[in-house]
Amino acid sequence: MRFEQFLIRNAAAQRAKTALVTDRKRLCYDELDDLSTRLAAALAANGVKRNDRVLVFMDNCWEAAVSIFAILKAGATFSPINASTKADKLAYIVSDCEARALLTQAKLMPIVTEARALSSGEPLFVASTASANGSVPGGAASFDECLAVEPSPVRHGGIDVDLAMLIYTSGSTGRPKGVMMTHRNIDAAAESITTYLCNTSDDIILNVLPLAFDYGLYQLLMAIRLGATLVLEKSFAFPHAIFERIRAEGVTGFPLVPTMAAMILQMRDIEPGFLPSLRYISNTAAALPPAHIARLRELFPSVRLYSMYGLTECKRCTYLPPDQLDRRPGSVGIAIPNTEAFVVDDEGNRVPPGVPGELVIRGPHVMQGYWRNAAATELMLRPGPNPWEKVLYTGDLFRTDEEGFLYFVGRKDDIIKTRGEKVAPKEVETVLHAHPGIAEAVVIGVPDPVLGHAIGALIVLSDPSLSQQDIIRHCVRHLEDFMVPKIVEFRTELPKTDTGKVSRRLAAETLEPAE
Structure with missing residues (x-):
């Protein structure tokens, strides 16, 4: 209807x-x-x-x-x-x-x-x-x-x-x-x-994300569909005020994005269980680093944490059941109900577990196309397994494990080619986020006359005593040598889109070329 x-x-x-x-x-x-x-x-x-x-x-x-x-x-x-x-x-x-x-x-x-x-x-x-x-x-x-x-x-x-x-x-x-x-x-x-969030009409959902951002918009749409209650705030600029609203309204659902998680994890005056009414927290827009997931679970021990992946062209693709967080903290899970998600090579053939390829989505939530833009539509919507359907080619690289759980590798156009090797920025970012002194990080490729592209990192510190060499030594311990950042720059904040997502494109514009 x-x-x-x-x-x-x-x-x-x-x-x-x-x-x-x-x-x-x-x-x-x-x-x-x-x-x-x-x-x-x-x-x-x-x-x-x-x-x-x-x-x-x-x-x-x-x-x-x-x-x-x-x-x-x-x-x-x-x-x-x-x-x-x-x-x-x-x-x-x-x-x-x-x-x-x-x-x-x-x-x-x-x-x-x-x-x-x-x-x-x-x-x-x-x-x-x-x-x-x-x-x-x-x-x-x-x-x-x-x-x-x-x-x-x-x-x-x-x-x-x-x-x-x-x-x-x-x-x-x-x-x-x-x-x-x-x-x-x-x-x-x-x-x-x-369905997978187990929402009911008794839920009270708090939304600080813009209604112009589909993640924020759907909080309104889902609440009204259920007959639930939506608490609508303008931003997360003042976290303590938001926490007071959560307590006052008895909020049960709290959707967030990684930048909000990073803000929460930098706060020193909150204790585990400080928001007792919460039943679940959800995350999308970008994957939560495993280190952030672990620390969020310490702060919210009785709250179900949903790590998710989606894009505007179909709203949501995958979710990780909370009972899988310990086994697969780096996974974005499985296809959402009534959806099929699979990984293909450049010829459209499904690839075996462990092999990176492009994620494809089938389901009734896939867009009809781009408004009056047939060329862009044809790139994203292509013939599916059945002659009557089109499926969504996401442009994102994924791999699966042996049990079919999906892992984000990176945007196809974000992959950095350095020294003849291919580097997924997310893999380096995961290592950076695992350092307790790093609050946020974004990795991009910087043009380099010798390497092709050098690995560059913009970092927001939670421990101001750290030096660039400290960061590089940490990476050397956990990454192959060609993946270690050549350029490390500190920022008070990372450039973000209107929806609060860290912008790799804007970050690249602020980094100095490699010497």
């Missing part, structure tokens, strides 16, 4: 139950359902029709959650845009997807105004929340007035193979690409993930 039906169904069954908690407002299911119906009617009245694209350009706020479900109720396709997006990129997205409307906040209207001047195409309906003094920026309709319209359901006639979401990739290798996901795609992904 269409995804907004989960909100409608759960609102009818448990009207007074808390659906959403934010710093400014708490919404029960009845209120979230009512407000999104009102906004859907306002969108329809302003020309939004079935299959139109509507952008949600907001930070993590209750208005963003209302907007997402209102767009679905209007029969349209929502596209969440990170609040840190600049005008030129926003203008590109507006033009690329031929957006019909944009919902935003007053503080972001200067960016919207600049983007509108840069973009081409049909006039764009813009609705904005009010500023601190209660006024609505010029050129925008009032978000509050949109919510005040008569709550009349929109009869759009849409079905579950319509596009529900167009989520743009980060665009680290060029212009961002719009990943097309139908209602059926989203439902399949949400059902699979909540």
Whole structure:
């Protein structure tokens, strides 16, 4: 069924139950359902029709959650845009997807105004929340007035193979690409993930990740699908405040990314079991180093820790059952329920255990393709085992063990060729993260006239007494000589994407060439 039906169904069954908690407002299911119906009617009245694209350009706020479900109720396709997006990129997205409307906040209207001047195409309906003094920026309709319209359901006639979401990739290798996901795609992904996480309607999930990041977005979608509660925070900049919110709300689920784990592990004033309500912690965006997994388990002894792997083009691929952490701490696990994951060589043939190859994903959660980008789509979606299907070639290198558990080797285009050898950055990073004095590390290739590429490492220390030679000696003890970093530089923080993931591309831009 269409995804907004989960909100409608759960609102009818448990009207007074808390659906959403934010710093400014708490919404029960009845209120979230009512407000999104009102906004859907306002969108329809302003020309939004079935299959139109509507952008949600907001930070993590209750208005963003209302907007997402209102767009679905209007029969349209929502596209969440990170609040840190600049005008030129926003203008590109507006033009690329031929957006019909944009919902935003007053503080972001200067960016919207600049983007509108840069973009081409049909006039764009813009609705904005009010500023601190209660006024609505010029050129925008009032978000509050949109919510005040008569709550009349929109009869759009849409079905579950319509596009529900167009989520743009980060665009680290060029212009961002719009990943097309139908209602059926989203439902399949949400059902699979909540199955292995053992989620129920009793769960209270805390999300600090941007709703424009699919890992953060799915916390909202999964919570509403289940009839659970989502506690929505804007960031993890103040961990102690987040921990207080977890305790106050009785949070049971805490999704994080490796940079958040690194922050937690640097804190000296927390004790094991300090968040007693937690049932599980999940991680994705990048693999947790085994050393970080071990230390997290010491801090959260009764919490189930899920190490996962996924990508925007299918949301989630694999998870490691928590009971396998001791046996395979470096693994990202097995295929999620109702999914098949296998490793192939350059000719598309499956490879035996231990042999690196590209990971391929089959399942109902695989994207429909990239918005109006047939060439990019053909690279990622290729013929599968059956004549009627396409499967997703992830572009990531993996290997399996004898029991079929998967291990991330690296991005195909991240592999460093040095001295005629191939080096996976993650293998070096794992060794670096195992040092107790290192908080974060990223490894990249640096052009070198003799080696081809030298191994370079950017490091954030938790022990400021360490020297570059200390780091190199540690690597010499644990790595083959050609894998030992030639360049080691210390940073107070590593460059990150808008979603909090360490950016290898930005890191490479800051490293000095080898001498």
